[in-house]
Amino acid sequence: MSLPQSFIGRIIFIIEKYGMSMLKGAGTTLVIALIGTIAGCIIGFIVGTIQATPINKKDSILKRILLRFVKIVLDIYVEVFRGTPMMVQAMFIFYGSAVLFNIHMDMWTAACFIVSINTGAYMAETVRGGILSIPDGQTEGAMAIGMNHFQTMLYVVLPQALKNIMPQIGNNLIINIKDTCVLSVIGVVELFFVTKTVSGAYYTVFEANTITMAMYLFMTVVLSKLLRIIEKKLNGPENYSLSTTDTLAYTSGLLKYPSKEEQHEKEYNRS
Amino acid sequence: MKKSIIEVKHLKKSFGNHEVLKDINFSVKPGDVTSIIGASGSGKSTLLRCINLLETPTSGEILYNNEDVLLSKNIPSYRAKVGMVFQNFNLFENMNVLQNCMIGLTKVLKLDKEKAKKESLFFLEKVGMLPYVNAKPRQLSGGQKQRVAIARALAMRPDVLLFDEPTSALDPQMVGEVLSVIKSLAKEGFTMIIVTHEMAFARDVSNQVVFMSDGVILEKGTPEEIFVSPRNEKTRIFLDRFMNY
Numbered sequence: 302m303s304l305p306q307s308f309i310g311r312i313i314f315i316i317e318k319y320g321m322s323m324l325k326g327a328g329t330t331l332v333i334a335l336i337g338t339i340a341g342c343i344i345g346f347i348v349g350t351i352q353a354t355p356i357n358k359k360d361s362i363l364k365r366i367l368l369r370f371v372k373i374v375l376d377i378y379v380e381v382f383r384g385t386p387m388m389v390q391a392m393f394i395f396y397g398s399a400v401l402f403n404i405h406m407d408m409w410t411a412a413c414f415i416v417s418i419n420t421g422a423y424m425a426e427t428v429r430g431g432i433l434s435i436p437d438g439q440t441e442g443a444m445a446i447g448m449n450h451f452q453t454m455l456y457v458v459l460p461q462a463l464k465n466i467m468p469q470i471g472n473n474l475i476i477n478i479k480d481t482c483v484l485s486v487i488g489v490v491e492l493f494f495v496t497k498t499v500s501g502a503y504y505t506v507f508e509a510n511t512i513t514m515a516m517y518l519f520m521t522v523v524l525s526k527l528l529r530i531i532e533k534k535l536n537g538p539e540n541y542s543l544s545t546t547d548t549l550a551y552t553s554g555l556l557k558y559p560s561k562e563e564q565h566e567k568e569y570n571r572s
Numbered sequence: 573m574k575k576s577i578i579e580v581k582h583l584k585k586s587f588g589n590h591e592v593l594k595d596i597n598f599s600v601k602p603g604d605v606t607s608i609i610g611a612s613g614s615g616k617s618t619l620l621r622c623i624n625l626l627e628t629p630t631s632g633e634i635l636y637n638n639e640d641v642l643l644s645k646n647i648p649s650y651r652a653k654v655g656m657v658f659q660n661f662n663l664f665e666n667m668n669v670l671q672n673c674m675i676g677l678t679k680v681l682k683l684d685k686e687k688a689k690k691e692s693l694f695f696l697e698k699v700g701m702l703p704y705v706n707a708k709p710r711q712l713s714g715g716q717k718q719r720v721a722i723a724r725a726l727a728m729r730p731d732v733l734l735f736d737e738p739t740s741a742l743d744p745q746m747v748g749e750v751l752s753v754i755k756s757l758a759k760e761g762f763t764m765i766i767v768t769h770e771m772a773f774a775r776d777v778s779n780q781v782v783f784m785s786d787g788v789i790l791e792k793g794t795p796e797e798i799f800v801s802p803r804n805e806k807t808r809i810f811l812d813r814f815m816n817y
Binding site: 438441447448449460461537541542 | 624626628648649650651652653655656658660661662663664665666668675676679680681703704706707708711721724725728
């Protein structure tokens with residue numbers, strides 16, 4: 302089978318011949334990006350929450366020292382992984398763990414691990430910002446009904462922070478889809494790796510990369526639309542239904558008067 | 573004589589060099605409705621926030637059933653028994669009306685869901701917010717939010733309720749609906765401490781009125797003593813300004 306002359310013809314030729322392996326590569330890219338983003342978010346939430354914990358003067362000395370120590374360690378983690386390229390981190394961790402600790406990670410583990418901790422470092426700061434964006438009144442309201450710091454965070458502050466940082470999580474997912482291509486340096490067979498192989502086989506660099514461009518774009522556009530829908534879901538329903546009549550706010554005009562059945566039902570429920 | 577449920581002794585609070593509360597002393601007995609009045613910046617809200625330990629006092633004692641809560645190791649369990657209603661409502665924005673009331677019952681008091689729901693609905697009905705159980709706080713008017721906030725505090729079945737200017741963020745019409753709820757609670761014998769600018773309401777509802785100015789209590793007594801025949805010159809000027817407004 303020889304290579305067609307026209308540009309379109311060559312693209313069809315590549316799709317016919319390598320379409321399956323490119324799709325497989327795209328699948329790998331997608332899975333690594335998704336796992337990395339989800340795990341990264343979990344890391345980010347834990348690290349960000351700890352970073353946003355105020356050190357209270359009334360706490361015992363041991364607790365204060367421990368908290369300060371943990372904060373310093375986490376600071377170093379965030380600075381190192383935000384401050385170095387993921388490609389270098391990939392080499393460093395993949396080959397470093399083999400040489401220093403004799404840990405031979407398989408490609409999948411290594412890929413997911415690297416993307417996760419990298420995303421986690423970015424997410425930590427995002428989550429910290431999200432927590433700071435929630436008004437103090439929310440925390441005070443929670444404290445006033447007797448919640449401790451942990452409960453306040455878990456039930457009141459973090460759910461609201463999550464909603465505020467959803468756009469940034471979407472950003473990270475899209476960045477991860479694109480940036481997994483650097484993992485080809487440690488031999489992960491994702492979309493970019495496949496593309497390199499394909500373009501090398503027939504010297505069709507332009508054509509192969511055109512297809513790859515389209516595939517990346519398709520993935521990112523679909524996912525960003527999907528994230529928008531999730532974001533909307535998090536906002537909750539726009540409307541609500543009144544279950545009975547508000548007896549004190551007759552003038553507000555919001556209420557519907559209950560039908561006889563509904564009133565009857567109310568009486569029934571009360572008894 | 574009944575024992576005090578809350579007793580504040582020599583309470584002081586400074587923010588940096590600024591002394592907001594200077595030697596505050598007063599006590600509240602079960603069933604008392606205490607109104608704290610005074611000009612803005614006189615330390616009323618800070619005093620109330622100190623009682624709930626949202627602010628840490630610089631020195632002094634706050635006795636709850638004769639135990640100093642400032643020495644207490646378990647502040648959350650104390651707060652669960654002392655309800656607080658805020659000027660800005662502070663409803664949890666991520667929950668609907670019912671969840672706002674239930675969360676404290678299920679997570680702090682560890683009631684089971686069914687019981688918590690029953691309790692919450694009972695108190696939401698009391699404040700006339702039963703129709704809105706499914707609404708989110710942002711879908712409610714100010715007065716409605718405040719009534720939910722009151723139900724949330726009541727559902728915890730606290731021994732004392734603290735109100736921090738509960739109507740200051742509301743328009744006159746909504747003020748009425750909130751005040752009528754608080755009045756009905758007073759009739760039922762709830763112990764309450766209310767910081768307010770509504771003088772007529774304070775006179776009606778309370779049996780003890782505290783007048784604060786510049787971080788000290790200038791005068792305290794029954795509503796008649798304070799509103800009809802104030803002994804202190806500053807109290808008189810303050811009340812004159814309010815009544816003639």
